[in-house]
Amino acid sequence: MAQNYTLNVDGKPHTVSVDDPKMPLLYALRDDLGLNNPRFGCGLGQCGACTVHVDGQAVRSCSIPVSLVANRRITTIAGFGTTEKPHPLQTAWIAEQVNQCGYCINGWIMTGAELLARNPHPTEQEVRDALADLICRCGTHNAAVKAVMRASKA
Amino acid sequence: MLEPEMTKLSRRAFLTASGALIVALATPPEWAEAVQFDSAAAAGVRPGKLSSYISIEPDGTVIAYYGKIDGGQGLETSVAQLVAEEIDVPWERVHVVISDTAKCVNMGGSTAGNGLRQGGIILRQTAAEARRLLIEMAGEKLGIAPADLTVTDGVVHSVSDPSKRISYAELIGGRSFDAPVQYRGEAQQLTVKVQAPLKKPEEFKVIGKAYPRRDMPGKVFGTLEQVTDLKLPNMIHARMIRPPVAGAVPISVDEKSISDIPGAQVVWIKDFLGVVAEKEWNAVRAAQQLKVAWSESKPNFPGHEKLFDYIRTAPVVAHSGDPKIKAVGASQEKRIGSAEDAFRQAAFILEGEYEYPTMSHASMGPACAVADVREDSATVYTSTQKPFDCQLGIAELLELPPDKVRAIWMFGTGGYARDAQGDATADAAIMSKHLKRPVRVQYMRHESLAWDPKGTPSVSRNRAGFDANGNLIAYENITKSFSMEDCNTRERHPPDTLAGMALGHPLNWRASYGTPGNGYQFENAHWGWELVAPLMDRSSPLRTTHVRDPYGPPLMFGSEAFIDEMAVHTKLDPIEFRLKFLKRPREHELFAAAAKHYGWDTRPSPRNDQQGTVATGRGFAYRQLGGTYIALIAEVRVHRDTGVIEIPRVVVAHDCGLIVNPETIKHVVDRQIIWQTSRTMYEEVRFDDKMVQSVDWLTYPVLKMPGVPRSVEIVTIDRPDQPTSGAAEMACGPLPAAISNAVFDATGVRLRRIPFTPERVMAALARGPERVVKASL
Numbered sequence: 001m002a003q004n005y006t007l008n009v010d011g012k013p014h015t016v017s018v019d020d021p022k023m024p025l026l027y028a029l030r031d032d033l034g035l036n037n038p039r040f041g042c043g044l045g046q047c048g049a050c051t052v053h054v055d056g057q058a059v060r061s062c063s064i065p066v067s068l069v070a071n072r073r074i075t076t077i078a079g080f081g082t083t084e085k086p087h088p089l090q091t092a093w094i095a096e097q098v099n100q101c102g103y104c105i106n107g108w109i110m111t112g113a114e115l116l117a118r119n120p121h122p123t124e125q126e127v128r129d130a131l132a133d134l135i136c137r138c139g140t141h142n143a144a145v146k147a148v149m150r151a152s153k154a
Numbered sequence: 155m156l157e158p159e160m161t162k163l164s165r166r167a168f169l170t171a172s173g174a175l176i177v178a179l180a181t182p183p184e185w186a187e188a189v190q191f192d193s194a195a196a197a198g199v200r201p202g203k204l205s206s207y208i209s210i211e212p213d214g215t216v217i218a219y220y221g222k223i224d225g226g227q228g229l230e231t232s233v234a235q236l237v238a239e240e241i242d243v244p245w246e247r248v249h250v251v252i253s254d255t256a257k258c259v260n261m262g263g264s265t266a267g268n269g270l271r272q273g274g275i276i277l278r279q280t281a282a283e284a285r286r287l288l289i290e291m292a293g294e295k296l297g298i299a300p301a302d303l304t305v306t307d308g309v310v311h312s313v314s315d316p317s318k319r320i321s322y323a324e325l326i327g328g329r330s331f332d333a334p335v336q337y338r339g340e341a342q343q344l345t346v347k348v349q350a351p352l353k354k355p356e357e358f359k360v361i362g363k364a365y366p367r368r369d370m371p372g373k374v375f376g377t378l379e380q381v382t383d384l385k386l387p388n389m390i391h392a393r394m395i396r397p398p399v400a401g402a403v404p405i406s407v408d409e410k411s412i413s414d415i416p417g418a419q420v421v422w423i424k425d426f427l428g429v430v431a432e433k434e435w436n437a438v439r440a441a442q443q444l445k446v447a448w449s450e451s452k453p454n455f456p457g458h459e460k461l462f463d464y465i466r467t468a469p470v471v472a473h474s475g476d477p478k479i480k481a482v483g484a485s486q487e488k489r490i491g492s493a494e495d496a497f498r499q500a501a502f503i504l505e506g507e508y509e510y511p512t513m514s515h516a517s518m519g520p521a522c523a524v525a526d527v528r529e530d531s532a533t534v535y536t537s538t539q540k541p542f543d544c545q546l547g548i549a550e551l552l553e554l555p556p557d558k559v560r561a562i563w564m565f566g567t568g569g570y571a572r573d574a575q576g577d578a579t580a581d582a583a584i585m586s587k588h589l590k591r592p593v594r595v596q597y598m599r600h601e602s603l604a605w606d607p608k609g610t611p612s613v614s615r616n617r618a619g620f621d622a623n624g625n626l627i628a629y630e631n632i633t634k635s636f637s638m639e640d641c642n643t644r645e646r647h648p649p650d651t652l653a654g655m656a657l658g659h660p661l662n663w664r665a666s667y668g669t670p671g672n673g674y675q676f677e678n679a680h681w682g683w684e685l686v687a688p689l690m691d692r693s694s695p696l697r698t699t700h701v702r703d704p705y706g707p708p709l710m711f712g713s714e715a716f717i718d719e720m721a722v723h724t725k726l727d728p729i730e731f732r733l734k735f736l737k738r739p740r741e742h743e744l745f746a747a748a749a750k751h752y753g754w755d756t757r758p759s760p761r762n763d764q765q766g767t768v769a770t771g772r773g774f775a776y777r778q779l780g781g782t783y784i785a786l787i788a789e790v791r792v793h794r795d796t797g798v799i800e801i802p803r804v805v806v807a808h809d810c811g812l813i814v815n816p817e818t819i820k821h822v823v824d825r826q827i828i829w830q831t832s833r834t835m836y837e838e839v840r841f842d843d844k845m846v847q848s849v850d851w852l853t854y855p856v857l858k859m860p861g862v863p864r865s866v867e868i869v870t871i872d873r874p875d876q877p878t879s880g881a882a883e884m885a886c887g888p889l890p891a892a893i894s895n896a897v898f899d900a901t902g903v904r905l906r907r908i909p910f911t912p913e914r915v916m917a918a919l920a921r922g923p924e925r926v927v928k929a930s931l
Contacts, residue, residue, distance in 0.1 A: 002416075019416050019436060027435040031391075036383040037376035041519055042599040043438075046851040049518060078376035086375070093374045097366060097817060100825050101226030101568030102373030103518040109374070132859045135851060137518040138226055138568045139828030141862040143821070 005070040009033060010079025021067040026050045028066045029076065037077045038106040047135040048107025052076050058114040077106050080113070089113050092151035100138035107134045112148040121152050201259045201337045201344065205330035207280035208241070214308050214323035216241055216248045218281065221261030222273040223253050223539055226568040227882055228367045228818040229269040235814055236274050239353060239360040240281035242305035243322070253541040253563035262342030263540035266780060267882030270814060274878065276346050280335060283348035287333055291325050341542065355874030364817035369565065381537045381564040382522045386592040389524065391434040392585050393441035394595065395427040396605055399844045400695050401451035411445035420444065421585050426656035428585060430593065453690055458840045462509045465613050465634055468686035472637070472665035475682060485668040491678035496628035500619030506719050507616070508712035509907040511838035513609030513701050516854055519567030520602035521574035525582035526592040531558040534583055537566025538575040543644035547576070548583050551648045570702035574606040576645030580653035600849035605652065607641045608839060609701035614712020618720045626720065629679040631670065631713050638704055639666040640688040640697040655693040663688055668705040670713040671779040671887070674735045695846045706777070706887025707833060711908060714775040714891030718759065718898065727756045728774045728895065740783055740809055744871065748785035748807035751869045759899040767795050771900025775888035781879030782810040788892035792900045794919055797912030799897060801831060801863040806885050808868060811876035823885045824866045830886040832857030834893055836909050
C-alpha cells in the first residue's frame with residue numbers, strides 16, 4: 001500500500017508516493033523528484049556519492065529510509081548554490097579544478113560544507129580528517145583539500 | 155598510400171579535381187551544402203568529408219565532431235583549444251560534440267591516452283583546412299587575394315584594409331563544408347591529410363594556455379546530465395541477476411517471489427536474467443528478493459592467495475616469441491643481441507620475481523546505460539570508452555544493420571578503460587528489445603566489483619647476468635600472465651559482453667600482451683611474455699581485459715624494481731645506473747629535471763643509516779610510452795612497528811611533447827598518481843574457488859584520504875616542436891616500482907607483491923634482506 005510523504009528539498013515541498021517506507025531517500029530524490037544529484041555509488045553508505053544535507057548534517061541518502069526524513073530540511077548540491085549565487089565551496093571547487101569524472105562530488109562538497117559550517121577556519125589536517133571516509137576513484141583527494149582550504153579563506 | 159573518398163564530392167569539386175586529391179574549391183554555394191542546424195548529422199558522417207569534422211552554425215559557433223570520449227580528464231576543453239587555435243575563433247565559441255555515432259567520424263573512442271595525439275590532431279588539421287577554405291571563399295566574395303586576408307575572431311578581413319571583412323557565419327553559417335579530406339585507416343588508426351599547414355608554436359594564442367575545464371561547473375552545480383541521469387518517456391528500470399557461483403545458469407525462476415512488489419517483472423532469456431519495475435527502488439528490491447534455482451557449477455578458481463603459484467605452473471598457451479602472434483595484434487618480444495648466449499658467459503646471475511594481482515576497475519559509479527530499441531532501429535545511451543564498437547556490437551546483438559543503431563556517448567563515472575559500461579549497454583538493449591520500451595540498467599555495487607572485466611594478474615620474472623668484473627652483459631624480463639583480452643577491449647561483437655555470453659556466445663579470447671615501455675640499450679636483452687589460458691570459457695567474473703594503463707603497472711612493477719636490484723648489485727645510484735643504458739637526450743634531461751626538483755643526492759641504495767622505528771627512503775622509476783617520458787621519484791616513511799608505509803612526497807617529471815593545456819595536464823598527472831597509489835597500496839580482487847569475494851568497499855579496499863601522498867609535485871617539460879603524445883595514464887606505470895624501490899632504500903627489504911599491505915610489509919621486514927645473487931651455471 002503506497003504511502004505519501006512530504007519531502008522538503010532545496011527549499012521546496014514535494015509529496016512522494018512510496019510503495020516501501022524503507023526505500024532510501026536517494027531513490028525519492030533521483031527517481032521521484034528527478035534530481036540528477038546525488039548519485040548511486042554503493043547503496044551501503046561506504047562511499048559518499050549520494051550525500052545530501054538533512055537539517056544541515058551530511059547524510060548518505062542511500063542508507064536512510066525516506067520515512068525518517070519526511071518534513072525535514074533536505075539540501076542537495078543543486079540547491080546549495082547556483083552559477084549566479086554559488087556556495088563558496090562550489091566557487092573554490094571550480095577555482096581548483098578539482099574533479100575528473102565528478103561522480104563522487106556530492107560527498108566531498110556536502111561533507112566539506114558541513115565541516116566549514118561548524119569550523120569555518122579548519123587546519124589542513126582537520127580538513128583531511130573530515131574528508132577521511134569518502135571515496136574518489138579519480139584521485140582528486142589533494143585537490144579537494146585545497147578547495148576546502150581555499151573556501152575557508154574566502 | 156592515402157585513400158581519398160571520392161563519393162559525395164560536390165560536382166564542382168569533382169570536376170576541378172581532375173586527378174588531384176585535394177582541390178582548390180571555387181564558388182562557395184557549390185560546396186557549401188545548404189543544410190540546417192547541426193549540419194554534420196544532416197550531411198551524413200563520412201571520414202572523407204570536412205563537414206564530418208568541422209561545421210559552422212548560423213551564429214558563427216564552430217562545432218567540432220570528436221569521435222573519441224572524455225573520461226573525465228578535460229579532453230573536451232583541450233580539443234576546443236586545438237580547434238580554436240587553428241580556425242581563429244575564440245575558444246568559448248568552439249563547441250565539441252563527443253562520440254555520437256550519427257554525427258562523428260569513428261576515431262576509435264578512448265585508448266592508450268591518445269585523445270589528443272590521434273583524435274585531437276585530426277580536428278586541429280581539419281580546423282586549419284576549414285580556415286583555409288573560408289579565406290578562399292572570402293577572397294572571392296571580397297575580391298581580394300587570399301594572401302592579403304587573415305582571420306580575427308571568426309571574421310576574415312583584409313590585412314591592408316581591415317574594413318573589408320566578412321564573417322564565417324556570413325560565409326557558411328548553417329551550411330556544411332562539402333570539401334574532401336584525405337584520410338587513411340579507421341578508428342584508432344585514422345589519420346587525415348589536408349592542404350592547410352598547422353600554425354607554428356610561435357603563432358600560438360590558445361594552445362599552451364590554461365583554459366578552465368568546461369565540464370566543471372555542470373559537475374559542481376549538479377546540472378551536468380550524466381548517463382545515469384537520463385530519463386526517457388516510458389522508460390523502465392532494470393537490474394540484472396547474477397549467479398552466486400561463477401558459471402551457474404538459472405534453471406528455474408520463482409516469479410511469485412516478487413509478486414508483492416508493484417510492477418516488478420522478470421526478464422529471462424536463455425541464461426540472461428533480470429528484473430524490471432516502473433520505479434527504480436522496486437527493481438532493486440525485486441533483484442534482492444527474486445528466488446532463482448541455479449545449475450551446479452564448479453569453476454575451480456585457484457583463489458587469490460594461490461593465484462601466483464597457479465600462474466607459475468599453468469601451461470603456456472601463447473608467447474611473445476611466436477612469429478604468428480603479431481597477426482592477432484599482440485606485441486612481439488623485443489631482443490637486443492643474444493641474451494641466451496650472454497647468460498652462459500655470466501659470472502653472476504641476479505634473479506627477481508614480482509607479483510601483480512587481479513584488479514577491478516572498481517569504478518566510482520556502477521555501470522549504467524539506457525537503451526531504446528524499436529522495431530527496426532535502436533538508440534543506446536552509453537558511457538563506454540568505445541562508442542563506435544558498442545554500436546556494432548549492439549547491432550549484431552539485436553540483428554539490426556549497423557546504420558540502424560545509434561550510440562550516443564554521455565559523461566559517466568570514471569572507468570578509465572574497458573569497464574562494465576559496454577556490458578550494461580548490451581543488457582539494456584536486450585531488455586528494451588524484449589519489453590518494447592526504453593530500459594535503464596544500473597549495476598549494483600557488488601555486481602560492479604564482482605562482474606566487471608578484470609585487470610590481468612601477473613608474475614614478472616627477471617634475470618641479469620654480470621661478468622667477472624661486475625659489468626652487465628645479459629638481461630631478461632618475462633611477464634607470465636593472462637591475456638589482456640579474455641574479453642575484448644571493444645564491445646564489437648556479442649561474445650564481448652556478459653549479455654552476449656548469457657545468450658550463448660563463448661568467450662572471445664585472443665592472445666594479447668606486451669612488454670614494458672622503456673628505452674634501455676642493454677648489450678644483450680630479451681623482453682617477452684607468456685600467457686596462460688582463461689579460467690573459464692564464458693561469463694567469468696575473472697575474465698581479463700584492459701584496465702587503465704594495462705601495459706603499465708603489471709609489467710613495470712617487476713621491470714623497474716628489478717632495474718633497481720641491478721643498480722644495487724653494481725653499487726650505483728639508481729638514476730646513474732639507468733642513464734648508463736639510455737641514449738636519448740630527452741631521457742637525460744627528464745631525469746635531471748626530476749632529480750633537481752626532488753633534491754636527489756647521488757648514492758647507491760639502501761641507506762643503511764637508520765635505526766629508529768620510522769625509516770625514510772626514496773625510489774626512482776622510469777617509463778616511456780608512445781612518445782611520453784616519465785621519471786618518477788617516490789619518498790616513503792616505513793613504520794617498522796606497524797608495517798604502514800606513508801608516502802609524503804611524489805615527484806613526477808613529465809615530457810609529452812607539446813603541452814596543449816598546462817593546468818589540465820598537471821591535474822591529470824596528479825590524479826593518476828593518487829589513483830595508482832590506491833592500486834599499489836590497497837587493491838586486489840579476492841576470490842575463492844567459486845566466486846569473486848570482493849563485493850564492496852570493505853572487501854575491495856581502496857585508498858582514502860589518510861593514505862594519500864601528501865605532496866604530488868609535477869615538473870612538466872614542454873616541447874612545442876614535438877607532437878603531443880599523451881598524458882592520460884602514462885604516469886601510473888612507474889609508481890609501484892618507485893614505491894617498492896623507496897622501501898628498499900629505507901629498509902634494505904624488497905616488496906615483491908602488490909598491494910603493499912601492512913601485513914606484507916611486516917612479513918618482509920621479519921624476513922629481512924634477501925640473498926639474491928646466484929652463482930652462474
